[in-house]
Amino acid sequence: MEFFGAEPIRWYSEPKYWKWIIILSSVWKWSGYSSIIYMAAMANFDGSLYEAAKVDGANKFQRILFLTVPMLKPTIIVLSLLSVGRIFYGDFGMIYGIVGNNPVLAEEVTVIDTYVYQSMRTLGFSYATAIGLFQSVMGLILITAANKSAKKINDGEGLF
Template identity: 50%
Template sequence: MQTRSLLTKDNVPKIKKKAGIWQELFKNRFSYLLIVPALVYVFIFSYATYPYLLIAFQHFNYQKGVFGSEWIGFQNFEFFFKTNDALLITLNTVKLNVMFLIAGTTTAVFIAILFNEIRSRLFQRFAQTTMIFPNFLSWIIVSYMMYGLFSTDFGMINQMLTFFGMATVNWYTKAEAWPWILVMMKIWKEAGMGSIIYLAAITGIDHSLYESAEIDGATRWDKIWRITMPLLAPTIAILTLLNLGKIFYGDFGMIYAIIGDNGVLYPTTDVIDTYVFRSLRQIGDPSNAAAVGLFQSTVGLLLVFIANWFTRRYFKEGALY
């Protein structure tokens, strides 16, 4: 007995063809228009500047341009590495960035966990706004605020010391204190904004895990330590790896705005970026600055690769690739 197929030409389900990239762009053209300014910015200040890396190996002449200037090999790198302060400046850069990274990451994670534990929505919004606001202040404004705190004659801290019968301190001559002061200001200004990423990762954790732990009698601390922190660890590792690439870059905007040309504080606060900027003002040779910038980028790239290799070997969830 023969059976007729129930599938006919009319009732066979039609398979929708996958839209091409141009169809996708046209269909969501208004959404993609939003990223055009960011793409233009990245292209101009990132990719379009690659040919200018050649300046690091030239005696650059503004009239002859990039492809017409004299090639001098690695002589521009000697400008930095043969100076007496090269080792000190490099160590200052690494030390400050390591302090910023450890203190900033720890504080941002701590703030994110606190925000997640707040039950009052109104207070949570107020606290988040308060913590994020300093990020929108420029370092110039922050430097004047710090002068109001640490000024020898009128600073609030010295006035408090005088009130308690203690001697005033000339903070702007105490080089050993400024790495810690810079770390505190870095945390105050940027930790609130940094906590947003960690808070987003925390809110993405399956809430049923907390409910199950609560049924088993887990306290708030147990849930933080045994659920939140292990599941937050990959995000912490990835962001730390990304920040390692900038470990040889000093925060020029911060340090120059606060320290400026105060030579007394150079032994502990002078970093590669501020040193190159001062040299560029005095010498006026962009080739030297390009050589140092290329050195910073190369070392940062190598650090990211090495750190990612170790992370992938011992903690795969936290690796970049």
């Protein structure tokens, strides 16, 4: 498909676009889940606080900044900690479903999960298991450190 006489982009033969494609696909995938969580948290807020702030002369931006954001702080912390726990996990299903076994794009889109899958086929089960164990241990260390820092920042509120 050509637009205005420009050369067509061959998506599956040019690896330079795929980091952004994977990042944007992941953001798109998780944005619906996160927005549902935030909407559920906001549905539980006391409406009389907003009415009182409006009567006191707070504009919409001030109500968001001084009421909504502080009341969302525990939800933000929990979702941030869950995101930190997913740092070492690429979305194998999404990446493998979009890219498949394309050797041209393999170097650009390989994450730990796809590497474990490929190494299980080529290097053996024990090597792939060691990589998966390392991935899990690093995720545990990161989420524990993030939880400790969240407790320091937010007066003892964290996941555990």
